Amino acid sequence: MAPSKKAGKKNTSAPSKKGGPAKVAKADWKEGFKKKTVGVTDMTLLSTITNESINENLQKRWTNGDIYTYIGSVLISVNPFRDLGIYTDEVLQRYKGKNRLEVPPHVFGIAESAYYNMNAYHENQCVIISGESGAGKTEAAKRIMQYIAAVSGGNDSSIQEIKDMVLATNPLLESFGCAKTLRNNNSSRHGKYLEIMFNDHGEPIGAQITNYLLEKGRVVGQVDNERNFHIFYQFTKSASPEQRETYGIQTPDAYAYTSMSNCLDVAGIDDTKDFDETLRAMQVIGLTDYEQAEIFRNLATILWLGNVQFSEADDGNSEIADTSVTDFVGYLMEVDPALMQKALCTRVMETQRGGRRGSVYDVPLNPAQANSGRDALAKAIYNNVFEWIVSRVNLSMKARSASASLIGILDIFGFEIFEDNSFEQLCINYVNEKLQQIFIELTLKTEQEEYVREQIKWTPIKYFNNKIVCDLIEERRPPGIFAALNDACATAHADPTAADNSFVQRLSALSSNPHFETRGSQFLVKHYAGDVMYNISGMTDKNKDVLVKDLLDVIGTSSNQFLQSLFPDRPDPNNKKRPPTAGDRIKQSAGALVENLMRAQPSYIRTIKPNQNRSATEYDVKAVLHQVKYLGLQENIRVRRAGFAYRNTFEKMVERFYLLSPATSYAGEYTWSGDAKSGCEKILADTGIAKDEWQMGMTKAFIKNPETLFALETMRDRYWHNMAARIQRAWRNYMRYREECARRIQRFWKNNKEGLEYAKIRDYSHQVLAGRKERRRFSLLSYRRFMGDYLDVNGKSALGEILTSVCGTSDHVVYSSRIQVLVSRIGRSSKPSPRFLVVTQKAVFIVALQTQGMYTMERRIMLSTIRSISMSNLRDDWLALNLGPTEEGDPFINCVFKTELVTHLLQLTSATINVLIGPTMEYTKKKEKKDNVKVIKDESILRNDLYKSHAIHVPSGEPASSLSRPPAKRKEGVVRPITQGKLLKRGGPSKPTGSAAARPKPATQPLAGKSAIAPAAKPAPHAPAAASTATSQVPPPPPSRAPVPPPPPAEPDVDMYKAKFAFEGQPGEMSLAKDDLVELVEKDDNGWWLVKKDGVEGWAPYNYLELVPRKPKPAAAPPPPPPPPPAAPRAIPAAPAPPILANPTAKPVAFPGASNGSAVPSWKKTPSSSSGTNGSSLNTTPVTSRPTSAVGGGRAPPPPVGTKPKPAPPPVGAKPGVHAPAGKPAVPTAPRPPAAGSVRAPPKLGAGGSSGGGKPGGIGGQMDLAAALAKRAQKIAEDD
């Protein structure tokens, strides 16, 4: 401890004295230091498998406070006899949803796996808890109930009610069914099988308890230092004053039945507190006041019956010692006290002659016989009260709705060996033998047989099969112990001793059984858990277990309906069939239990008692070794080690895991057309599980290690999550792909559209020239297009901006280029000088660049003032704009693109300008002064032409009749595939690979054992939306004509909604202002609707929206808009969806014929193309997920559960109006009968068997968003 203190000090001495920033404390190595695992948590991992090594491991762990250890899925629990603090809610939560390997061994782990398996595999589960008395079975059962109640959800009040009731059965049945014994202060004196029923949401909807063999002998007597059932002490210590008054209740020392064993109080048990809890439990379970009162009345009857004493009269017959006691008993039972007294002291006998009824005699009883009759009545009343309570509890917990599956918890009395063992021990031990049979059956025998049957490679393990002991007890032919008992009872029914003797004789027939020996008045049975010597005396009587007719007749006379209802079966004296004996009943109910358990998937808890003294420190190695041995833990480990942790039929395996292989599933549907075995094999192979981890049997698949099964389960859990992610990814890819396609189409279209426009202007120029002018070769080239604004004035180039500002115009520029203007010089010949020419729709501007770098507008010529244009018939580049007389004269211009310039001017003026073409060009030089320029062919001019003193020298050009070459066929460019998104097929959409057909959608198959699923009404596309888009959709051919604008929107034929409130949406959601009108696209029932506003879709909360009532349609519809031409282009941004604009951040995609990836040269950008690239508002439908519908998050609420049906009243007679016919007699003042030995015979067999001082023998398991996205993807795919 010292080092840890030191470390603690270091940690706290961190604050620095310097006052600087607080220093971060040094990480503590102890942090996250987990409790060290002691021994092995799963004993299949033991290196040597012997009883000793098992014991050693258990001891090490127990000493360390680790009471739980696994053998595979079997939990071994060693009673700690102290509170370990391991059942808190915090611990419980740690087991929720975890598989057994993720968390340390715990009873919660078993509960979790049973609950998980029930939900996941829809199989009934049972938890079988076995072990000696006091080993911790009941505790384990309670912990399982605690766990299930905590994790099984359901906020519904009826579900909560069931949970409360199930939990309340514990204090109630413990009060009536448990007692303090020498081994256990809270020993269950009955067996209990609790079944909790669940609906298909895994919520408890009901429960049922089956009760086994209450130890009723305890009611009338107990071994020294043991007690009667808890309820007697609770009632006598804490009864209310009214109860004391009505039922004559006194303290426990006043009653023989509660005080004879000299144990009224138990350390650690607070009877008063427990009584309150019992009453509360009765309340929770819904026992009415009347029912409760009747239960307490019967308890009082029993207590007072115990105080009835018999004295021996002179003739040896018994007499009631104090009739005030019997009077009070009569009052409590509401019968005539005299009748009661007679029934207690005499017995009516009937002689039989040859099967005919003979005479009837009253035979007086001696005190011993009378005592036994009285005790029989007390035991019968208590037993029937107990059974009534169980059936009443069951009535309250009746399933509220259809139950899908159940979990059973078996907490039964443990194996018992006393010094004096009687019929009760035989029954208890027999039931334990049967349970061991199930364990062997399911973990050892069946397992091994299954390997043989399924032809699985496997090494057999030897084990002891206790079937031979079960047969010894229960066989009919040859008769086993129970059968021999029955025979003895049948033949010698009158005299118990004679019957016992007859039993001894019959037992001798069993001596050939190696597990049986007779020894005089005893017999020995070698049980799986040890040898037990049974005393024969009284066995036949106990087996007969019938209340004498006289007492039953007395009860028949009672006016108490409740008491009457406790004894519904009156033996019919004419019925020859013998009533079932106690042996018959226990055999029958054990058989039913086994059958019940075998129908469910079992989990085992094997409890071990480390000592007989309830000590938290003593570990009795010998005792534990014995338990380890008879529990067969060693064999259990061996079988587990050699065997397979999990197996299931091929059908079940396929049903559970078909999602895990693409060969067996498609989009969540089962598609395997082969048989279940091949499907199962395919799944296991495709999941990549090592081949030695599984084997295929004949009908089942076997999985070696639980880890493998858990891995499969995890994969299955992730499947839906992955699917949702895949759909999202496919959707995003599809959106990106769509965008990319749109971008390419737009670009292609823009190019073509503009190209066509340019080509049109060029064609027009041919008409203008009309073969009158020789051509330059350059102008005939195919790629020469009339693009107009060569200086990119419209495109706001630097020069363009200057020119715009100098010209002082914001008009659209139709044409701009560099030119030369003939400038006349004073005294010298005129000379061409560089200028800029800008043509707008209204005017022609000539801008000069001064030597100082200044731009000045030299001329502005309104288009309307141009009368004609003069050009030569040769190939020179000169032209004159004839304006008529002006101050400056006509501009005489040299322009490389003169034909284009002329064409534009003609277009702009609607061809009002004359184009004069001839051998000379006439223009006005200044004012009225005209000049004629001659054009002379001069082949000596190498390039272009030359102006020299009123003449232009130019070489020959192409003939005037030449036509421009048609646009060159585009070279097959490199088409870059669309690489956005992994799901898109390689090669992109331009290369249909046919691979879409390679994996056609497989047809849905019915799951093995299920009926065929009706084929979908709508034929599914051949490939999923994204794939088909990727492979089969090639860009549409350029439209042959301009698209027809969409018709004006008609009144939408859709539901319109108005926003009731403003809503600020996140990405993917639709922001709304109050009163915004939106169109409904899709209703999703998770509370979010897909709506469209201004062509944009987004999710909006439905409760923000209000339906706008539709306007009645006008009677006469307006004339319909012209129908669109049939060949209307199907542009991607189909109305009303917004155009998809190019993404500025997108990488350029090569366009056929354009090497740099941009079809429009940078120096030539039209307004539309430039705004296109700048358009940052990427108008795509949002693909973001709605944040509020997280994957797997909001689970759909469970369907409403109908109102809780009122349980029908229990089968109990109506509350009688009047009670005791006679007035209540005074509570007897008689003291409790003297202790055993004086008058009263000692309780014959304590603990239902052992007579006084019997020392115990030494041993005793965002879909909605994904679905919505998938739906949308399909819708868009269809729309497109």
Ligand SMILES: Nc1ncnc2c1ncn2[C@@H]1O[C@H](COP(=O)(O)OP(=O)(O)O)[C@@H](O)[C@H]1O
């Ligand atoms: N897990 C446990 N933790 C602490 N104490 C236990 C535990 N299991 C059993 N005990 C103690 O042992 C006693 C006997 O256990 P119980 O479950 O009644 O035995 P059984 O039902 O097997 O006869 C309990 O009353 C309790 O005091």
Ligand SMILES: [Mg+2]
């Ligand atoms: Mg118990």
